[in-house]
Amino acid sequence: MTSGHGAVHEWVRRRVHPVVTAALRADSHALGAALAVPSGGGLDPHTSDFVRDARRLVLVCATGLTAVLELHRPARDRSGRDVCRACGAVGCPTLRLVAEVLAAHSARPAPIDRAEAWRRADACLVRRPVPLDVREFEHGFVARPAAGHDKDRRRPMRWPG
Structure with a gap:
């Protein structure tokens, strides 16, 4: 509706x-x-x-x-x-x-840009530091380990955990 x-x-x-x-x-x-x-x-x-x-x-x-x-x-x-x-x-x-x-009160959704998505993903992966690949898609951003740093790149990561 x-x-x-x-x-x-x-x-x-x-x-x-x-x-x-x-x-x-x-x-x-x-x-x-x-x-x-x-x-x-x-x-x-x-x-x-x-x-x-x-x-x-x-x-x-x-x-x-x-x-x-x-x-x-x-x-x-x-x-x-x-x-x-x-x-x-x-x-x-x-x-x-x-x-x-x-x-x-001008309440509106907080915009998330690529830098903020990167910062959040990095903060959630402090126990497993890996180079990240952050890409934009229709509804936001997705963060994945950069190529060559994850044996199975098909698994998406959910953050924060």
Whole structure:
């Protein structure tokens, strides 16, 4: 479904999913270590507390939005109209409000370029350092060991593990 409720649902999903992914990839121990620097890196106590708890707070909020998305999924009613599965509305007010808030705060998927894909793949392969070949495809990037460094180059690597 690409119109009506389905389009709004997909728009919101494309903004919430990267938030969950980014928070899951963040290293809470590294955040704590950065704040353990004398004087907390020059941060006031309230900001230090926020940074220390940011990963957890983002995960809680984004997971809550994911639950809203799961409940307010698109469906077809008996007449074939695109409606909200939870409230049956053609234009779900809950999802519309979430979309308005995300738009007001310019929430958008974080762009991943070739350099960022390379950095992420390299960071995930620290235990098995190999030269990488990072290539772009329609939906993003794929990282593989460079030719001559893997006996079976047909196996794709999933990262982070």
